[in-house]
Each structure stands twice: as C-alpha cells, then as structure tokens.
Amino acid sequence: MRPTLAILSVILLPAIAGASPLIDSRAVPAEVSRPLAATVRADRARRPEAYRRVADLEGLRPEFYRRTRAGRPSVALELRAMGPSALLPMLDALALSGYPRDLSDDERAALRIGLLETVGNLGDPRALPVLRGVFATATEALELRASARGLARVCQERDRRALMTATAAPQRAAAAAALGLCASPEAASWMVAQLESTSDPAHAAALAAGLAEGASSWARPGARSRIDAPLRARAARAIIRRWSELPAQRPALGIAALSMGGAEVLAAVRDALRVAPAEARPGLIAIERSLERSLSRDPRR
C-alpha cells in the first residue's frame, strides 16, 4: 500500500466501519472532544503508524486470545508495551474514533478498560479531561477504577478534591482505592483519617487498599516512601485496628496490611496481639508470620 493510501485508510477507516467512541458521549463533551480531535488530527497525520497499531490489536483477535490461557480478549499489556507514544491514538480510540471493526461485547469491554487503564497509567496530563469525564459519568466498577487511578497518578489539586469528595458508592470506592497513587501528603493524611473514622466497612477496605499501594514498602522502601514515618505508623495502626473491628472485611484488610508491609505494620500487629480477643488471634498471628517472612528477606528493612 502506498504511504498516502495508508494514511488515508487510517483516517477514513473508523468512519467507513461506522465505529463509535468506546466511552459514553457524556464523558466527552464538546469542550473536550473538539480540542482533542484537533490534536489527534495533527498527530495522526504525523504518525499514522502509531494509530494503525492501536487500531489493530492482536489481543482482540479471537484466533489469538482464544489460545491464551485465560481465553478472553485482553489488550492492556499490548497497549502498555507501545509506550507513551500511544497516548493520543488511545485517547482517539476511546473518545473519538472507536475501533475500526465490529467487536463482540467482551472484546469491546476489554478494549475500553484496557485503553482506560493504559492511558491512566501513563500519568500524562493530556489524558485528564477524558479521565475526568469517565470518572464523572461511568457506573461500571472497572471503568471507575481505571479512571480514578489515572486521575490519582497525575494528582492535580482539582482531581484530588474530586476523588476525596466522591459520594456515590461506586465512585467513592474507586476513589478511595486509587488515592494511594497520589504523591500528596494531604491525600495520605486524609485517607488515614478517613480509615480511622469511617463507619462504612467497604469504604474502610478500599481506603486500606489505597493506602497500602501508596505506602508499599517494596515499591518505595525507607526514606523513599511517599508517606512520612509517623503517618505510616498511624496508617498501619488504623489498618490493623479496622481489621479487628470489621470481621467481614478481614480478608481485604489483611491483604492491605501485607501489601503495605514493613516494620510499622509488624509493630501494629504485635500491639494488637497484646489485647486481641481469642477469635482474632489466629488471623493476626498469620499476618505477623507473613510480615516476618518478608522482613527477614528484606536487606533494606
């Protein structure tokens, strides 16, 4: 195919195929779509190959994905491997052009979530208008998760506020679990305070998961931690206290405790064990044992 023809086909293909944006049009109002379309048009003319790649994903081909072990469409890894240069083509597919061939419901869902996740993971402010629109309008948990994480990664003031003040249950859960990605002391303090005081068990579990990811002792050990030592200790105590208080959330809170790890969590568990009722002791001892295993292998503990 001649280059001009190839460029034209990439430009025209979505329209020919009748493709539609992958996300709800309410998520992309005109003030978002218009400037994005202009940017994409210019970019596509410069780099048609990048668009061609995003418009032709192997992970959406049944002949490929049905032979993976999970056996279902999946594109996140493939998109991730394309790197930052795929950002605008991905935003284009999500918000403007859609995908240039018919997709099954599962394929379309996999593409939408995969694009949202990958766009968010790039931490590029150019994605924020679309991510904000999705977070404000989506109802599906995975879309909310992906958009909240994308917003938290960039962590602009207005997005941090939006995540912290989300009230509807699915938004609130996604926001709480994502906020740990915000490199912001304010967000961390807010999460700890919320975890200490919330009366909603599911919210507590989501906050703990978010804190654990943000305070992961493997990701950012010691002085590299985004959360200072006193706040880490407070977060650890809060997770373990809620673990004791909320039996139905113990699996999730236990995972959070171990996902955060480190000496602070171990100290909190040992403190809790001193006063724990008999029914709580086996669970706490199991967490203690796991933490000890990890710490004994960690040269930087």
Add this chain to the structure above:
Amino acid sequence: MDPTPRPRWLIAALAALLAGCAEDAATSPAGLTADGGAGDVVDAPAAPRVRLLVDADRDGVVTDTGDDVAFRASWDAAHGAVFLANVDDDDDDDALDGADDVVNGEEDARDLARVRVAPIANLADDATGRLTLTAPSTPAVRVFRVDEGVWRRVDLEAETLTAAELRAGLELGIEASDFPTAEWAGEVTLALSVTRGDERVGDDRVVLRVAPFVVSSSLDETDHVYATVGAGVFSLARFINDLDAITAADEMPFETIDGLDPDWRERDFGPDVWTQDYMELGWTAMPGGAAPHGMNVVLRTPNTDRPIAAWTRRDFVGPGRGYVWRHSRRYPSARAHDPSLDSFGNLEVIPPYAGHPFGRLFHGNVAARSSDPELRDFLNAQRVQGPVLELDTSWLHVGHVDEFASFIPVDSPRGWKMLIASPRAARAQLQALVAADPANGERVMFEGQRWFYPQDHPMEGRTYPAARTVNSILADEDLMAFNQGDQAHIDLVREALQTEAGLSDDEVIEIPFLMWEIENGQGAAYMPGTVNLLLYGRSVTMPRPHAFAVDGADFMETHLRALMRAEGITAHFAEQWDILHANEGEVHCGTNALRRIPARGAWWEVTR
C-alpha cells in the same frame, strides 16, 4: 488386648440389638440370628434360607462366611460392598460400558461387582424369587446375571427367578452408569424376595455403594505424560522437543495429542496447547484382592466451548479408561462465572495427610468470580477428597491454583512438601545479587525473549522485547507494589493450605518468581512461573527461567536445581516462553499426566 477376640459380626450384632434396631438390616449386620442366617427363615431348621452375598469384607472375593455375611447389608469405613461406575469401554466400541444393557466381554465383566444368590436348599418347586433394587433412576444402576458363562441383564420389573435357579444359586453383577451425585450418595439396596404363591418363604437384602471419581495426586505413580502438539508451530515444537528429551532420559512414556486434529481444529486457530486445562485425570476402584480393581477416568472440562476436550471422549476412552463430563445443563452465562476457572489447572489435590488419605481437592472459586457450580457439586459428591477447599484466585488474571502451588515428594514422615510462588524470594534474590556485585544490577533478564506474538507462531504478529536489567526491575515502583500485593494474596492462600494440611514452615518451599499486572489489577507470572511444573517420580520439569548467567549458568536454574536437589529431586528445564509463558501459562499448564491407581486405593476406608 482381648485374648479371645469375638467375630466382628457378633460385636456389631450386639451393638445393633443394644441400639434397638436389630430388625433394620440396612443399619446393622443383615438379618442376624443365632445361626447367622436370615432371621425370617431360621426358626424352622429345615426351612429354606434366602441369602444374598456380596464382598462386604472387601477382600475381592464373595464368600458365604464371616464378614461377607455379617455386613452384607451395612456400609461403613470397615465393611460394605462396593461397585463401579462402569464408565470405560472395554470392547472399544466407542460406547461406555455402563451405558448399555449388555456386558461387553470378559474385561467388562470384571468391572461388575459380584452379588451371589446363595443356593437355597429345601425349596418347593413352585417357589419363585424376585429381585428388587432401590436405586436412583439417574444414573442407571443395572444388574446382570451369568448363566454358563454368558451375561445378560436382569429385567427387574418383569423377571422372576425359578425354584431351580434359586436352588442352584446365581451369580449376579452390578454396575452404575455414573458416579455419585449431589442427590445420591451412591448407595443402593438389592433385595431378593422368595415366595410360594402368597406365602412368603424368605427374603434378604444387600447394600452396595458406588465408587467415587478420585482425582490423582501428583505424587501418585505416573504411567505417562501428555502434551498437545501442532504441526508447524515451532514455538510449540521447541517445548515438545524438550519434553521429549527430558522424559526419554527419565524413561517416562510421553504421548502427544494432536491439537490440529480435524475433529477439533478451529479454522484460523492454532492448537489449544493447555493440556492441563481441558481434562483432569483420576481413577475409580473397588476391592480386588491383592490390589484394588478399577480404571483410570478422565474428567472433561465443564467448558462446553473447548473443542479439543473432545479428545478425552474420542481417544482417551478405552479398555480400563473411563470418562465423565459434568457441566451445568445451560453452561453458566452469569457475569460472575468465568470459564477460565473451569480449566483444570484450577483443580489440584493437596497430597494425602491426616484425615485425608487421598488428599484434598482445592480450587479457585469465590462468589464474585466463580466456576461452574455443577462441577463443584460433582466433586463434592465424591466425598473422599472433599469438601473442595475453595480459595480466592480472583487476583490472578487466569485464576488457576496451579499458578501458585505444587507439591513434591520428600523423605519425611509426611512424605511431601508444598512449593509456593514467592515474589518475595525473587525480589530478595535479585537484591542479593546486586548487593554482592553492583554490576549485576545492569545484567539483563529475559535476554532475547519477546512478549505476545512470537516468531513462527501461527498468529505471528508484533512482538515486544522482554529484556530488562535487574536494576530497572527493582526500581519499577508499580511492579514492586504489585508484587507486594500479590505476595499478600499468596500468603493468604498459603496460610489456608498450610493450616488445612497442618504443614510447618519447614514443609513449604518458596519458589522465586515475580508477577506482573495483566489488567484490572489481576496478575500473572512475569518471570517464568517455575512453581507451575510437571512432576513424576523424583523428577520435576520447570519452565526455563531466562534469568542471566552467573559463572556460566542461569542463576535461577542453578538456584532451583539446588533447592530441588536438597529434597532429592532432579530439576529439568523446558523451553516454553513463547508458547506458554507469554500466553500466561507454564509447563504444568501445557502438560498432563496419567497416574496409576494407588496400590492403597482403599477409598472406602475414608469415613466421610
């Protein structure tokens, strides 16, 4: 010790009398009287004695004495007759033997549990006998009789036994067409009633229980190994060639399944290489004398949209090789149902331990992400390896328990240890290498390997290099946080498995590899998942790790070899990155193994 031990039937009879249920032959030794005969007919010494006999003492022989008599109508861990679900195809006619009304040759006759009608003396010429069976309509339970070496089905509705036949005695055989179900624990009662006109001459009954389907433990003796091949798929051929060489060196028979056979080949699709996933191999058995008598059985995946699974019915089934398939009548389409969980890499057996002499099944299943309920019901109905221990695998993209746990035999009182995936150990190992020599931080992992679409793959497409330095891996905050999260999940399931089997920490070996996120917070092995291995005897085949060389050898291979050697196990490594690892599976996923029925396969001694 009691210097004059009494017969067990006498003790049981006394116990039954004390319990006030001496008349209930189903719960106490059958119709016992002072002379050991059937209660209805012994008052008059010369009266005919009606008696059905089974192998109640489980020695493989039906006799007219001792426990075979005393316990013929009861069933517990110590006594009671067993019969088989006759699901093999001894005459190789492509029909399961238990699905028809005939006995398909001598070998098939061996699969019938024997019931004898003891010869009845002093029986009037006009007496007749009638057999009745208390059994479910589904599965079918059939009774056969043999006359001068020829077997035929007994029509229980219509057929009567003549006085001559009753005087001579009869040999019967019984089979089921299937295994226990959630509704039927597998017990049947066969009764014989002898009458003379309206006069009741005597009757008797026996109780039998159908043998369950037992999933083979990976520690059971291996007969041979399976893997799926596909002509022209070179990345698969590399794996198969390695397996071929390893099994040949170990003198382990290796059989391949043609993944591109026209009966299941899908147009434009390559072979379904997940040999572990489309079938689970096990066995069923009844007492057989020196060793249990039974058959190997393949359980087909419940996933109805898995064409290659047809191999299990077409090619596995044969003499001594049975078949069972359970799935919901309408394969679940609920959002929480994930067909991936119906793959049998997601069904494994904790090897035998106290209280579970045939081990215990474990399976990934939670409400939010579940397997076919019909499968779980079936497995629980088999009882001896249950109830199925359900674990949360929703944090894994594929969601299979074989992604994080396996077992090896060791010389210890328990006889085995558990291997568990360990991102913790992998991270520590990489850190230690860098600490030992900072130059190691710039060494490249996965040199020359690619993600997604390997060359020579039938779906060959774009590839992305996998090579990455140790420093960049350790400094990847997202990757490390994700691994800490997955380690938390692994620790939780490890705790559940350790607690269940009573394993000490010394009986768990951490197998180092890092995970990574595939999508939606769900992960899979990033470094080849070496816990996902093929075991037979004292040999394991692991995925080639593709770490970097230290002193001329892949440091991870060196480490794993040493870990296994310390337990008396030889570790082999097979090349499978392109065909399995890059598609979220490893060696275990790509193989299967037919194991022999354990010599101590007395599942009937399990009291559950």
